[in-house]
Amino acid sequence: MIGWEDVYKVVVATVPLYVALMLGYGSVRWWQVFTPEQGGAINRFVCYFTLPLFTFDFAANIDPFKMNYLFIGADAISKLVIVVVLALWAKCSSKGSYCWSITSFSLCTLTNSLVVGVPLMKAMYGQLGVDLVVQSSVIQAIIWLTFLLFVLEFRHSFSLRNFPSPAADDKDPSSHLEQGISGSTHHPMNLSNFCSLMKIVWIKLAMNPNSYACIIGLVWAFIANRWHFGMPSIMEGSVLIMSKAGTGTAMFSMGIFMALQEKLVACGTGLTVIGMILKFVAGPAAMAIGSIAVGLHGDVLRIAIIQAALPQSITSFIFAKEYGLHADVLSTAVIFGMLVSLPVLVAYYAILEFVH
Structure with a gap:
């Protein structure tokens, strides 16, 4: 049962993130320490250095x-359900689009498992909850964040090659403009163009350390646990000196981004509400479907659903900012998600106590 001490542990885990956020916000809005261009450089530093080493660190352990x-x-299964629904929405609905499908996938599926999930799951379900939420983090980093990187890089390379948008309606030029592509200069897609595009995407992914940091960490974990030896201290220290800065620098970068927006709620009230619904309703609902499909029950079923309702992944904002896709929506989801997550997750915990 959750007590005040457990709530305090969650607060202790999240407040430092908001300190880093406010320092980043103040460095631009109040103190004018950084320019917009320097803010972009800081985000790139986080994307290519601190986050990959942070990912490697927890995967290796x-x-x-x-x-x-x-x-x-x-x-x-839950992720695939969401992918299918979003693909049908983008294909069949007049309001659907490739770009919004990517962002909606992030909102529904990618969670801040380690910072918020670990202390909260430990309070709710003990070591079992911690083990499962860490496992979900590793799988998220290996498969789903890599998948997100792939579709973001595909979109980016697509626009640079001036191909027509995958989800664009030729009758609606705004769908091309949404991706920065000129309804008059695009070239028709054929097999040769597609192969050329995929080659560009895979080369760029191979050069991105986020694509393989978690895989290398997991390989190390297999080797270390199979033959029972630890990481050399010189290697461990080299990783930790950067990885410990991962979440802090990510929140700092988000604070800079917020300071450069005209409004505190950068994406507006309507999109904020939609983002919260996708995060705290659609994601857990899809996880419930996946859990029932494989026959989970008891505490494992409850943990599966609750961890799907954890607040938005900070990494998803860093990627959105780097690739220029709805960073305002993702930043708002991270900030407000962490504020409202505790009462929402406690409500899920209370309701799921009646589920067997």
């Missing part, structure tokens, strides 16, 4: 031989 593969299967 798990025990892959004790992972719950039914739980992982349920998580995969």
Whole structure:
């Protein structure tokens, strides 16, 4: 049962993030320390250095031989359900688009498992909750954040090659403009163009350390746990000196981004509400479907649903900012998501106590 001490632990875990956020905000809005161009450079530093090492660090310290593969299967099914729904929406609805499908996928599926999830799950379900939420973080980093990187890089390369938008309606020039592509200069897509585009995308992904940081960490975890030896201290220290700055510098970069917007709620009230619904309703609902499909029950079922309702991943904002896609929506989701997550998650915890 959650007590005030447990609530305090969650607050202790999240308040430092807001301190970093406010320092970043103040450095631009109040003190004029950084210019917009320098803010972009800071975000790139986070994207290519601190976050990959942070990802490697926690992946290298798990025990892959004790992972719950039914739980992982349920998580995969839930993500695939969301991908199918968003693909149909983009294809069949006049309001659907490729760009908004990417952002909606981030909102529905990518969670801040480590910072908020670990202390909260420990309070709710003990070590079982911690183990499962860490496992979901590793799988998220290996598969789903890599998938997000792929579709973002595909979109970016697509626009640079002046191909028509995958979800664009030729009758609606705004759908081309949304991706920065000139309804008069685009070239028709054919097999040769597609192969050329995919080559560009894979080369860029191969040069992005976020694509393989978690995979290298997981390989190390397999080797270390199979033959029972630890990471050399010189290697561990080299990783930790950067990885410990991961979430702090990410929040600092988000604060800079907020300071450069005209409004505190950068994306507006309507999109904020939609983002919260996708985060705290659609994501857990899809996870419930996946969990039932593989036969999860008891505490594992409850943990699966609650971890899907954790607040928005900070990494998703960093990627959105780097690739220029709805960073205002993702930043708002991170900030407000962490504010409202505690009462929402406690409500889920209370309701799911009646589920067997």
